[in-house]
Amino acid sequence: MGVEIQVNDLTKSFGKQLIWGDVTLTVPAGEICVMLGPSGTGKSVFLKTLIGLLKPDKGSIIIEGTDIASCSERELYEIRKLFGVLFQDGAMFGSMNLYDNVAFPLREHTRKSESEVRDIVMEKMDLVGLLGAEDKLPGEISGGMRKRAGLARALVLDPEIVLFDEPDSGLDPVRTAFLNQLIVDLNAQIDATFLIVTHDINTARTVPDNIGLLYHRHLAMFGPREQLLSSEEPVVRQFLNAQRVGPIGMSEEKDADELAAEAGQELPPLPPIPLQLDPSNGTPRRSQRPAGEWCRENGVTPPPGSFESSNAGLAPGV
Ligand SMILES: Nc1ncnc2c1ncn2[C@@H]1O[C@H](COP(=O)(O)OP(=O)(O)OP(=O)(O)O)[C@@H](O)[C@H]1O
Numbered sequence: 001m002g003v004e005i006q007v008n009d010l011t012k013s014f015g016k017q018l019i020w021g022d023v024t025l026t027v028p029a030g031e032i033c034v035m036l037g038p039s040g041t042g043k044s045v046f047l048k049t050l051i052g053l054l055k056p057d058k059g060s061i062i063i064e065g066t067d068i069a070s071c072s073e074r075e076l077y078e079i080r081k082l083f084g085v086l087f088q089d090g091a092m093f094g095s096m097n098l099y100d101n102v103a104f105p106l107r108e109h110t111r112k113s114e115s116e117v118r119d120i121v122m123e124k125m126d127l128v129g130l131l132g133a134e135d136k137l138p139g140e141i142s143g144g145m146r147k148r149a150g151l152a153r154a155l156v157l158d159p160e161i162v163l164f165d166e167p168d169s170g171l172d173p174v175r176t177a178f179l180n181q182l183i184v185d186l187n188a189q190i191d192a193t194f195l196i197v198t199h200d201i202n203t204a205r206t207v208p209d210n211i212g213l214l215y216h217r218h219l220a221m222f223g224p225r226e227q228l229l230s231s232e233e234p235v236v237r238q239f240l241n242a243q244r245v246g247p248i249g250m251s252e253e254k255d256a257d258e259l260a261a262e263a264g265q266e267l268p269p270l271p272p273i274p275l276q277l278d279p280s281n282g283t284p285r286r287s288q289r290p291a292g293e294w295c296r297e298n299g300v301t302p303p304p305g306s307f308e309s310s311n312a313g314l315a316p317g318v
Pocket residue numbers: 014019037038039040041042043044045046
């Protein structure tokens with residue numbers, strides 16, 4: 001079913017360095033959310049704060065009535081059982097084969113017999129398309145396969161929330177497309193809440209139900225995919241369409257001279273909003289909304305060509 005994550009007024013600093021402040025958002029139960037932002041804006045810090053690895057300075061994170069930001073270690077231990085995490089590099093133990101890597105959380109956190117462990121491991125290996133690779137060592141397989149193995153391991157305790165830290169980092173566009181399809185199919189199958197941190201604009205444009213953008217020490221926007229993809233807000237528009245013209249510069253914000261030099265430059269029109277990626281079996285996910293529904297309900301005219309099946313989803317220049 002998945003559970004909701006309610007983030008209220010969250011602020012995190014390291015010493016005097018504010019990473020982000022006053023972040024408020026709700027990750028709805030069972031939906032897929034993507035968190036974007038230029039490098040260094042604190043996306044990984046945000047994920048680590050959600051699972052209680054880092055303590056915020058202020059604010060709350062409510063999951064099933066418990067505030068992760070202020071609960072006891074024991075409560076945190078219990079709440080963490082709801083999470084599965086896919087770390088950037090898969091975080092596999094190099095000396096263990098894939099079977100033992102995937103079995104690890106079950107052997108650590110449950111009292112299941114080895115035959116029960118085997119059934120679960122093989123089920124999850126099948127789910128991520130890795131049956132037959134159980135005996136391989138992480139060093140013997142491709143980056144894409146390592147991510148799949150990491151995903152199988154993230155799923156063995158049947159999580160209600162799955163966090164993905166840059167699942168596409170280091171993958172070529174074809175492997176990324178396969179992984180995105182796997183993420184959508186998994187969400188349809190297990191109905192858990194998914195939160196994905198990524199730099200990949202195409203993933204952000206086609207996979208999630210909701211998109212968030214961290215920029216300049218705050219949450220610039222969070223909302224349904226169609227809201228952000230039709231937004232004229234300069235930071236959102238620039239980032240989601242991978243453009244150079246706009247407030248974001250090479251090292252975060254542009255200075256006044258750079259912005260003045262851009263004044264009068266015409267912005268390219270917003271590209272069409274692509275169709276959302278469907279599960280492979282063609283049946284929409286429980287949380288999936290019909291194409292164009294948000295725009296219709298909010299009186300927003302989407303850019304011409306939006307939601308056409310010929311539209312591959314790539315933003316210009318991506
Ligand atoms: N444990 C820590 N102690 C001090 N500073 C930290 C710590 N962890 C992260 N930071 C700082 O927090 C900032 C945000 O880092 P973070 O890795 O979350 O960014 P990011 O948005 O995920 O970046 P990228 O997209 O490049 O992965 C950086 O300036 C980083 O140096």
